[in-house]
Amino acid sequence: MESYAQALLYAIPFFLILLIFEISYGFFIKDQKHKVMDSVSSISSGFTNIIKDTLGLGIILVSYPLLLKYLAITEIKTSWVVWLIAFVAIDFASYWNHRLNHKVNIFWNQHVIHHSSEEFNLACALRQPISNIFGYFALLLIPAAVLGVPNEIIAVLAPIHLFAQFWYHTQHIGKLGWLEYIIVTPSQHRVHHAINPEYIDKNLAAIFCIWDRWFGTFQEELDDVPPQYGVLKPASTWNPVLINFQHFWRLTQDAWRTKSFKDKLRIWFMPTGWRPNDVKEKYPIKVIEDVYGFARYETSSSPLFDIYVIFQLLITVALLWFMFFNYSQIGIDGLLLFGTLVFVGIYGYTSLMDRKQHAVWIEVLRGGLGIAMILWTKDWFGINAYFEWGAWLVAIYFAITILGSIYFTFFEKNTSPSQLPA
Incomplete structure (x- = not known):
């Protein structure tokens, strides 16, 4: 935890400098993509996440060192090769973890905070969860463990991999030519954060967009379909703690209210948004239908x-x-x-x-x-x-x-x- 805290000593000023640059750029070109309340909420969400992580407030279900101990069948000696393999393995694992978050009800709860902003800017990149209490990410790193990638390398690259996803949360950078076929770009990630029917659950990769292209989740940003941001069930609060557990609370209410014992159990693992029929009819939840005309959340200010x-x-x-x-x-x-x-x-x-x-x-x-x-x-x-x-x-x-x-x-x-x- 202390090493992560030390990394944040440098990461926090770096993130803030980029945020100030984006805000200043938007001001000078008269195309501001930040709103005070939304951006303060986003950055504050990032703070709750790093408090949780630096204090180690979570339960690791399976640790990577444990998998390494029992699954490694070889050990890569060449230094640059093992670092490359480790980074690719982390990115591959990140893709499937991200895909689970979008496809399974209970996993969506730990990811909804990241999509909850109705704006798209560098600040919304900092909307990270505190609801990911149980750590299972190591299970997705089994290929790295089998190849004997040392834990120390994973520990160094994991935060770097996370921090490297910050820059592409912006509307001020257009398409990047041939890079669009290799890495995740701002254009691709705008698609990912959009609630347009054409864009939902697309572009799930973190660094290399090849995973989306290989596994059928890639969608190019279309000139005639401007991305609209947020979630289909709006958060309607600036409080990041509440946003973190809204979906879980809805699932809990539905599990309690449904008369079907089967539905009480399976609701947690059904596709994101699934609800038991009897509950859905009796307790409807408002969902955005017109993505171009929905009402954005605002509060009185001065x-x-x-x-x-x-x-x-x-x-x-x-x-x-x-x-x-x-x-x-x-x-x-x-x-x-x-x-x-x-x-x-x-x-x-x-x-x-x-x-x-x-x-x-x-x-x-x-x-x-x-x-x-x-x-x-x-x-x-x-x-x-x-x-x-x-x-x-x-x-x-x-x-x-x-x-x-x-x-x-x-x-x-x-x-x-x-x-x-x-």
Whole structure:
């Protein structure tokens, strides 16, 4: 976990620089692809994911070292060959894992967050799951294990493979000529994120588009079919924690409500979107039918509120970066507490973005607890060793959080969430 945290020390600034570049480019060409609430929600989703992963909050059903121990029949000696084989094996496994996520009800729950944005930009690339609690990806790496690819190489390449999927989440890059036949491009991935009937469940590859072409899931972006983004059952919230478990909650409700014992069991493993007939008739769920005219999710805002949520996002970036920088010094107990406070903060300010009344109490409680910890310890997880007044700066942040949540809940003119035409 610590090595992943160290990698994020460099990855987070890199991602933010690219995001700022895309936003700036859209501003200068007067074709902005970002909206404040949507992008803050997307980036915040990425933060929940890295908190979960860096703290090791999950259950590994089958580990790659275990498979390697019992399945390896050879060991590749040539260094560059083993790295190449490992990367291709990870990409192949990623394709089939992605395909499972799109085709099986229970697996869709851990992937829906990535498709939930109704925009398509670099920020939406950061919509990564916290609902993938059970780790089974190693099972898809059996070919690598049989060939004896060392675990250390897989451990190094896995995050690189993930980070390499960031760049093609953009609308500002057109088709790339002959590269379209080799790697996944922005054009291909726009198709993947689209809800147009022509594009659903297409282009599932991560790096090499050859898998889609070989296994029949490739679709070119069509000039006369502009991609429309989101999910057919809209999330209708900015809160990434809620989005992560919406589909699971629907499945649980359907499994409880259906009178068929067979359906109670098979609903989890049926194709994505399948529902028992008796439940489907009695409890209909609204699904987007007109992809060009559906209502996009919006909530009331103001320039001051936009500044406030961006402020919350930037402080969250700073807190997480400090946590990763000071990972070993903070210790496991401190990391769990630190991560929980940041996680609750994300839940709180994204609930405030949804204009939920309960958000103020979450934020007041979090802010009060943070200030109390600083008054008690006269520090904030060792930050004073780097900045003499570091803990008090964090205390000021918590005070702003308390005052801001109260103001935007009770004093700024507020309206309920609305749906605006696309």
